[in-house]
Amino acid sequence: MISSHKWRKLARNLQEVHAPIMMVIVALCAVALVMQYSAAGGRWSTFAWPQAIRMVIGFVVFAVIIVTPTQRLLKLSYLAYGGCLLLLIVVEAIGFIGMGAQRWVSLGVFNLQPSELMKLGVILALARYFHGATLEGTRHLLVLLVPAVLVLLPVALILKQPNLGTATIVAFIAFCVCFMAGIRWYYFAGLIVSAAAALPIAYSLLHDYQKRRVMTFLDPASDPLGAGYNIIQSKIAIGSGGFMGKGLLNGSQGQLDFLPEKQTDFIFTMLAEEFGFIGSLGLLVLYAALLGFALLLMRNCRNTYGRLIAAGVGAMLFAHIFINMAMVMGMIPVVGVPLPFLSYGGSFLISTLAACGLLMHVYIHRDTMLPRNRNFGF
């Protein structure tokens, strides 16, 4: 049984949340529900209601993370990572048996995508690893072998699904965490050079549809009714929103189905069309507040574990926000990356809220001193 002392401590944890950021998170959820209402042509039941249920689940996860003591979180890090990896392998196996690309495991309420959870798994595992490493340790190339394996294993599995977008983001998150952990410049330089060298090889390994997306990005007008259609229609929708937008449910591009995937990847387009420059900028400000909060924690948290979690979560949110928005605005090729909070879909919403939970956890426990574990926690 939990003692009353512990209860009080848990309750205090909940009270200690950063109120303005909490409001930002709630505001983003509210915007998400309004946009899902609009995406369904003015119905709550189609998208908004299922999404609201997932938000409740997400907030439960959020609360659990907040109240978990940091030491326990630290200890559970590798376990969480291992669990995600196992799920990925299961999905791979099912997909193999099903003779097709498979990204999810059915949980009844929604289809769980382990690759979404893996983003958090990688953050936790890397933070845990580098928390154990000394500053000097990070300077040795050998020390990088373990994180390299920790990252490349899931990335390879996700790439095989195939899900280029998620794999890229997982790699990006890992890159950012390593960067913040203090790995030397020239290792990164070497990495970037070898990545650049690998680019043509990677391109040749891409699926035809992925190559087409790259080509379409370079010249969307070349195929206005094929793959370029989405981008052209999306740009028209955003641009036609103008300063004030056309108003809720009045966006002709979205409401008349000219936008594909409008409830998922192109939800920002709907928002930009219906709420204009003002609404879009408002959304950017909300995201900026969240990312700024992560940056602040990277500076102010007293333990490396927390700092690196903040860095990972910041990188994860940033990557999604930037890639998604840049994609729908025609700045980068079409990659299937959802927009945090707003895009319809369970796994990603829950991992987003869990990620926010981690941020809030780091905030609450920013002054906790964690002992370094010399043997890297194994």
Added chain:
Amino acid sequence: MMNRRTLIFGGAQAAAGVALASRLYYLQFVRGEELRTDAEGNRVKVQLIIPPRGVITDRVGIVMAGNDVNYRLFIDRDNPAQARKILVRLGKLLAWEPAFTQKLLDQIHPRRPAGPLMLAEQLPWEMMAKIEFHLPELPGVAIEEGQWRNYPFADHAAHLLGYVGKVSERDNRDHPLLKLPDMKIGKNGIEYLFEERLRGVAGTRHIEVNALGQPIRELKKDAPTPGGALKLTVDSRLQEFIVQRLGDQSGAVVVMNVHTGDLLALVSMPAFDPNEFSKGIKEGYWKALNANERIPLMNKAITGQYPPGSAFKMITGLAALREGKMTASTTVHCPGHYMLGNHRFNCWKPEGHGAMNYRTALAQSCDTFFYTVGKAAGIEAIAKMAKELGLGASTELGLMSEKSGIVPSPEWKRQVGRGAWNPGETINTSIGQGDVLTTPIQLAVMTARMVNGGKMIHPRLSEETETRSDGFIDIDEEFLKLAMEGMDMVTNDPRGTAYGSGIRDEAFRYGGKTGTSQVRRITVRGVNQNTLPWKYRHHGVFVGYGPTHDVKYACAVLIEHGGGGASAAAPVAKDVMMKTMELFA
């Protein structure tokens, strides 16, 4: 270390944020106006509304070509992949033959969007009800009300009116209206000639559509301006009468006002039903028309070229009169043949006509007389006369495929590369045989110019076209009167070749000239034409004018393979002249 890298990390994020905001600004402000227009273009589909085609009436206002409502089935091709799926579903629903569905499927490119495709027209009521009921499951499918060109006289005025059909690749497609799948334009006859004024001006309909091209609502509509009604000079009652009178004979009849050039009837039989054409020609019907040896698709009145035979004889006489080689009293003795050197040219009457002058020679159609005066006048004079009377050139009626016929002359023979003129050819030309070719409308014009005082009138089909003439023929009017008197004797002198077809009522007295054009060059005299196979029989020709006391009308009758002018063409001409004079008395 951490702080510096945090700064870099944060700085990169801020830069990315600025990039996103700039892009938003670029799209929503810099390109806002342009993209708003694009969004409107997506949302609003502008459809052209086909204007109702102008009605064609006869001279008294009876509708000869009108419009009926036509329910047509369309499918949008904005989204080709979906359209193909829907089309298959529709085919199953309506129990179409798989081959038929496939033929329609072939017209939807799998990826390239196009305008709407018409699947069927003249939808019967049951089919419409069925489609309407299932419409929610058939996005992109629509039933539209259109017009169907209706020709109440069916095949009785087919060549005259022509028909409408779909715009084909060969047609000029400059106007956007002509790109509409169900647009129909005049393909022949009056419909083609007066296409522009019959067409009208397109209307527009602004419709809000979704991405699937399904209409959500109508935003704006500008009604089309219907095409103007066209009044013809033709009298449908006369046209109808002539068709009935011809029965199943193959031939052409032209009736015109000799003073104005107004065509009162332009008949060519057998014909086709233009209603079948405007619905879309069915292959079986098309094949049957093409296989018919009486060539129903040809407008024999303007495209058929025939030797005029004896109907040419007035010209030979007029040429000789004008050249001073003959007078009203010049007499030629007919022994039944004419000798040119040691070549013998027979008269149709072996025992001979005896003493003949211009008028009696016309009345009895004596060949020998015209051999003689033709030889005297010379081919150049004959050809000149023929041309001034309208032969050898198109009458410039404006209808498609009008032929110019042939007026042979030494110059013509050189041009077609057949060498030097042979004196025997002048003899043949004198009686309208040899190389002379005329169309029935030219024969009517020829007659009109002889009986209207030599005014070189051109025929016309609508009062909107100015009456045209090329002035007067340079000839003594007495000569023309002489020809008329001869023609009058043809039907009214007991010895006239068409005395049996004369009208014995002074008010409706008319004159004319028979002609028999030989189909086979070598004809044995005295062969009973009725025993020959149809296609080897002579054509019967008759040209007439009337009424004698106040000449107003000229007609030309041609009965293909009718056997002879007097027996086949004259009886028809009599009834046609009678009806004409009755109608306009």
